Amino acid sequence: MTQSDDNLDAMLGTLLAPTVRAGDRAFLARVEHRIDAEAALGRAERRFWKSFAFETLAIGALLAALWMLSSSDLLAPLAGSTQWGLAPPLLLIVALWFAGTQRHRQT
Numbered sequence: 001m002t003q004s005d006d007n008l009d010a011m012l013g014t015l016l017a018p019t020v021r022a023g024d025r026a027f028l029a030r031v032e033h034r035i036d037a038e039a040a041l042g043r044a045e046r047r048f049w050k051s052f053a054f055e056t057l058a059i060g061a062l063l064a065a066l067w068m069l070s071s072s073d074l075l076a077p078l079a080g081s082t083q084w085g086l087a088p089p090l091l092l093i094v095a096l097w098f099a100g101t102q103r104h105r106q107t
Contacts, residue, residue, distance in 0.1 A: 055098055
């Protein structure tokens with residue numbers, strides 16, 4: 001390289017170099033706040049799906065127990081003509097319980 005190439009490189013380096021400026025603390029605070037909010041949302045979603053899975057398993061276990069109890073001779077008059085005669089009122093109770101526990105968790 002010649003002297004003129006070195007001068008040209010130095011001149012281009014100074015002209016094209018980014019300007020030095022102070023950091024933007026407000027922008028940094030907004031980015032950090034957003035990262036924290038996304039992490040909290042992810043934790044809340046994982047907590048919800050875990051709770052939902054366990055409560056779905058609990059409802060399945062209740063339905064299985066209800067089906068077994070409905071087919072017994074002792075509860076046959078309560079079940080009516082079908083084996084699922086007791087299911088709607090008990091499912092309503094379970095649904096109301098689920099809605100109440102979810103609302104309680106939000107507070």
